[in-house]
Amino acid sequence: MLEVKGLSKRLPTGKTILNDISFRVDKGEFVALLGASGAGKSMTMRAIAGLTSVTAGEVVFSGESGKCYTTITASGKTSGKDLRRARRNIGVIFQGSNLVKRLPVLDNVMIGRLGRIHPLRSWLYGFTDQEASEAMAALERVGMAGFASRRTGSLSGGEVQRVAIARAIFQRPLLYLADEPVSSLDPKNAEAIMQLMQPLAREHPILGAFHQPGMVMHYCTRVIALHKGSIIYNGAPNLSAKQLDEIYCGQADRPEATQELTAAAES
Ligand SMILES: Nc1ncnc2c1ncn2[C@@H]1O[C@H](COP(=O)(O)OP(=O)(O)O)[C@@H](O)[C@H]1O
Ligand SMILES: [Mg+2]
Incomplete structure (x- = not known):
């Protein structure tokens, strides 16, 4: 189980990168983070892994034993030792x-x-x-x-x-974080990697960032969509074209996502 509570990240310039992000990932789940480029997917995952500082929030996770690990506390500081112990239990799968x-x-x-x-x-x-x-x-x-x-x-x-x-x-690990694990791959290889991750997530939950809504709908158990650092959707993975429009509103990467949705609907 992963619990992300009220994560916010503001830059000294005043720009908000993450805005009060809260969600849970439970046993057996394969959760996809969707959002246009710059929405905050990578930053959310970096924060969960304790790889970046935040302005507010807390991240805790635990496994079957019930022992809890913390990468970020409400005060923003986790001791180096606690952080190392927590990170050992997070399996990271990044692009390239x-x-x-x-x-x-x-x-x-x-x-x-x-x-x-x-x-x-x-x-x-x-x-x-x-x-x-x-x-x-x-x-x-x-x-x-x-x-x-x-x-x-x-x-x-x-x-x-x-x-x-x-x-x-x-x-x-007790939990996997996968930041765009299939983005650099051709569709056939991307599919093969999703097929490997699906059963893995049943053992230990996966939180991944993806740019392929069609594949996400097929393999993931839930979607969390980010827009400009805020959660705008947290629910079932089968999104309508209208929902996809909202997620990718006006962004250059929207057509590809929409095409893929159409292809998924036809297959
Ligand atoms: N090291 C950084 N310093 C300042 N801003 C950053 C840094 N990394 C990313 N950002 C900004 O944070 C926002 C979210 O980025 P990111 O999480 O990488 O988006 P995504 O992974 O969804 O494409 C973007 O506006 C990006 O420009
Ligand atoms: Mg990213």
């Missing part, structure tokens, strides 16, 4: 992921758990055989086991995103 190109695929997956092991152990002994076999299982799950020893820099965009997902799985 930050994998290390010169390393083999398997090493990039194992990096996902670096935050959990003592730095001295990782430096002296590396990972255990058990950890290596779990990392292989994660690669297996995304259909990339055959690529374990390949240099990551030699992979295609779709393959890189699969490895990024394997790394997040291996991390064993």
